[in-house]
Amino acid sequence: MNALVLIKQVPNTDSPFRINSAGTWVEEGNLTYGLNDYDRYALEELLRLKDAGTITELVALTVGPERASSALRTCLATGADRAVHIKDDALAAADPLSVARAIVAAVKDGGFSLILAGLQADDDNYMQIGPFVARLLGRPCATAVMRLELRDGATVRVERELENNRLQIVDLRLPAVITVQTGINEPRYASLKGIMAAKKKEIRTLTLSDLKLDAGAIAAASARFRTVRLAPPPKAKGAEILSGPADQVAKELVRRIREKTGVI
Amino acid sequence: MACKILTLVEHESGAIRDTTFELLGLAHRLAGEAGWSASDIKALAIGQDLAGPASSVAARGAAEVICAEGEAVRDYTCDGHARVLESVIGAESPEIVLIGHTPNGWDCAPVVAAGLGVPIATECSNVAFENGRPLFTRKAFNGKFIQVVDLGDARPKVATVQRGASPAFGGGTPGTVRVVPAGVAAGELRAAFAGVKKGETGAVDLTQASVIVSGGRGVGAAEKFGVVRELAAALGGQIGASRPVTDMGWLPHEHQVGSSGVTVNPKLYIACGISGAIQHIVGMKGSGYIVAINKDPDAPIFGVADVGVVGDLFEIVPALTRAVKEAKGQT
Numbered sequence: 384m385n386a387l388v389l390i391k392q393v394p395n396t397d398s399p400f401r402i403n404s405a406g407t408w409v410e411e412g413n414l415t416y417g418l419n420d421y422d423r424y425a426l427e428e429l430l431r432l433k434d435a436g437t438i439t440e441l442v443a444l445t446v447g448p449e450r451a452s453s454a455l456r457t458c459l460a461t462g463a464d465r466a467v468h469i470k471d472d473a474l475a476a477a478d479p480l481s482v483a484r485a486i487v488a489a490v491k492d493g494g495f496s497l498i499l500a501g502l503q504a505d506d507d508n509y510m511q512i513g514p515f516v517a518r519l520l521g522r523p524c525a526t527a528v529m530r531l532e533l534r535d536g537a538t539v540r541v542e543r544e545l546e547n548n549r550l551q552i553v554d555l556r557l558p559a560v561i562t563v564q565t566g567i568n569e570p571r572y573a574s575l576k577g578i579m580a581a582k583k584k585e586i587r588t589l590t591l592s593d594l595k596l597d598a599g600a601i602a603a604a605s606a607r608f609r610t611v612r613l614a615p616p617p618k619a620k621g622a623e624i625l626s627g628p629a630d631q632v633a634k635e636l637v638r639r640i641r642e643k644t645g646v647i
Numbered sequence: 648m649a650c651k652i653l654t655l656v657e658h659e660s661g662a663i664r665d666t667t668f669e670l671l672g673l674a675h676r677l678a679g680e681a682g683w684s685a686s687d688i689k690a691l692a693i694g695q696d697l698a699g700p701a702s703s704v705a706a707r708g709a710a711e712v713i714c715a716e717g718e719a720v721r722d723y724t725c726d727g728h729a730r731v732l733e734s735v736i737g738a739e740s741p742e743i744v745l746i747g748h749t750p751n752g753w754d755c756a757p758v759v760a761a762g763l764g765v766p767i768a769t770e771c772s773n774v775a776f777e778n779g780r781p782l783f784t785r786k787a788f789n790g791k792f793i794q795v796v797d798l799g800d801a802r803p804k805v806a807t808v809q810r811g812a813s814p815a816f817g818g819g820t821p822g823t824v825r826v827v828p829a830g831v832a833a834g835e836l837r838a839a840f841a842g843v844k845k846g847e848t849g850a851v852d853l854t855q856a857s858v859i860v861s862g863g864r865g866v867g868a869a870e871k872f873g874v875v876r877e878l879a880a881a882l883g884g885q886i887g888a889s890r891p892v893t894d895m896g897w898l899p900h901e902h903q904v905g906s907s908g909v910t911v912n913p914k915l916y917i918a919c920g921i922s923g924a925i926q927h928i929v930g931m932k933g934s935g936y937i938v939a940i941n942k943d944p945d946a947p948i949f950g951v952a953d954v955g956v957v958g959d960l961f962e963i964v965p966a967l968t969r970a971v972k973e974a975k976g977q978t
């Protein structure tokens with residue numbers, strides 16, 4: 384069977400984040416980027432099925448600007464067979480539903496039995512693309528999956544993470560869409576050989592016109608998902624911040640811990 | 648039949664979860680802001696044999712509780728829930744749909760939105776009218792920022808709402824309960840419920856600890872955990888962790904504190920190199936005294952801590968270990 388992993392390139396979480404001048408998103412200039420952490424786990428889950436011979440072809444797909452191709456290269460270097468990059472200026476500020484529609488337009492006839500994605504992207508934290516794609520393709524979906532097992536050629540059994548250390552077991556009929564929670568496996572790193580091999584693998588670029596999608600319709604949908612503002616979170620009561628040389632600060636902490644908790 | 652606000656009742660085998668009443672609290676505030684009447688607020692419960700639990704929802708803020716019942720939707724599946732939600736939303740044409748941001752809520756809500764062809768605001772910490780428009784406030788960048796979203800002329804406007812975003816509704820005129828068939832047959836569902844099970848547990852039980860020293864991704868590697876371990880030892884406490892630490896196998900899962908780990912309430916909680924994502928905070932905010940050590944002055948963890956140090960944990964934590972030992976007369 385063939386499988387697809389939906390990936391996103393996101394700013395590294397330790398990047399210097401600053402709000403842009405419009406106050407609607409972050410300033411992109413000073414960020415460094417990498418493959419979304421959740422997606423690394425999704426990719427690994429499919430690579431394991433490929434190693435086992437269950438998956439014949441594994442495709443990685445992203446919607447993003449030029450720079451996002453390096454995240455696809457990472458997927459190719461770790462073992463994906465080919466990649467699809469949906470890239471169009473009209474998608475730069477698109478709403479999540481339009482992004483999902485673009486993905487669906489690209490994969491419609493792909494014959495993918497399994498589509499995996501990360502539970503969420505580390506930048507916008509939307510948790511939407513996987514379920515959106517599932518619904519638009521008319522396929523069943525499960526999110527926050529911590530275990531995945533293909534049963535017979537027709538069903539996949541998944542364990543969805545609930546709260547309080549519990550899991551729900553669900554059988555999905557294939558083809559299905561699954562979003563993966565971190566910790567499901569141990570993602571591998573690319574080998575030097577893999578990195579070299581990736582250079583010869585195909586990244587196919589698709590634009591809106593290739594997908595027969597209309598920029599006007601995307602603009603209209605995006606008007607229904609407008610970021611009015613991005614702001615620092617309201618400061619809760621907040622910690623008193625101690626400063627000074629480490630040893631001095633440590634002594635002061637001990638004094639307070641002793642006074643407030645009595646554990647020392 | 649129509650309503651302005653439809654909320655989803657979250658229950659497990661008939662036991663109603665608190666988020667249900669919080670959504671109704673939020674719905675009443677929104678109705679007040681919009682000038683809608685309390686009779687414009689309905690709740691939808693999906694499952695089997697719900698009439699009993701539904702009457703408690705009707706008593707606490709829903710003008711009508713629609714119970715969509717059927718054997719095929721007795722247990723939660725995304726496919727079953729989403730189908731019922733889509734058809735009830737179609738019939739009631741609400742302006743706003745509120746669903747709890749819980750594992751089941753975030754699972755089915757986006758499916759419903761895509762089915763209706765409308766956007767969704769996920770994990771909202773607040774929804775409020777501003778200049779006559781409902782605005783959806785949510786976190787982005789794992790809590791580093793809040794994002795305020797306007798869903799334009801979408802109808803309905805769908806949101807998943809964090810627990811604790813609103814107080815529960817205080818009470819009012821009891822509403823009615825209407826039982827309708829779910830209209831879903833098991834055969835047409837492409838997902839089948841196969842049970843709920845407990846996750847792995849281990850020897851360590853953080854719930855009983857009176858001191859916990861936790862390390863996060865900022866510790867950087869399994870072999871660098873020594874500094875955290877030594878401070879925990881000096882204090883006679885246990886070692887905790889944020890999710891990435893257990894995901895990457897630096898520590899076993901049982902050390903994970905947070906919404907998908909354990910909820911702890913020690914006398915003292917020291918967070919080292921933990922940013923303070925909401926999923927971590929819900930697991931430790933009940934601690935007696937919280938110390939945060941983080942090199943980023945804007946890290947959200949400082950918002951819940953009592954005292955904080957901005958700096959490199961590899962300097963501060965060993966210094967603190969020395970100071971603790973000294974204070975205990977161990978040096």
Ligand SMILES: Cc1cc2nc3c(=O)[nH]c(=O)nc-3n(C[C@H](O)[C@H](O)[C@H](O)COP(=O)(O)OP(=O)(O)OC[C@H]3O[C@@H](n4cnc5c(N)ncnc54)[C@H](O)[C@@H]3O)c2cc1C
Binds near residue numbers: 908
């Ligand atoms: C459904 C779901 C459930 C989840 N459940 C949980 C859960 O139960 N528990 C949990 O913890 N998370 C959970 N998460 C993950 C959560 O959203 C965060 O991703 C996670 O808590 C971040 O962990 P962290 O703070 O260690 O890492 P990061 O957010 O990467 O933060 C690392 C911090 O370390 C600081 N730092 C780096 N180097 C140093 C240094 N040398 N000295 C001092 N500070 C330094 C950085 O400034 C940064 O603030 C869940 C997420 C989802 C979506």
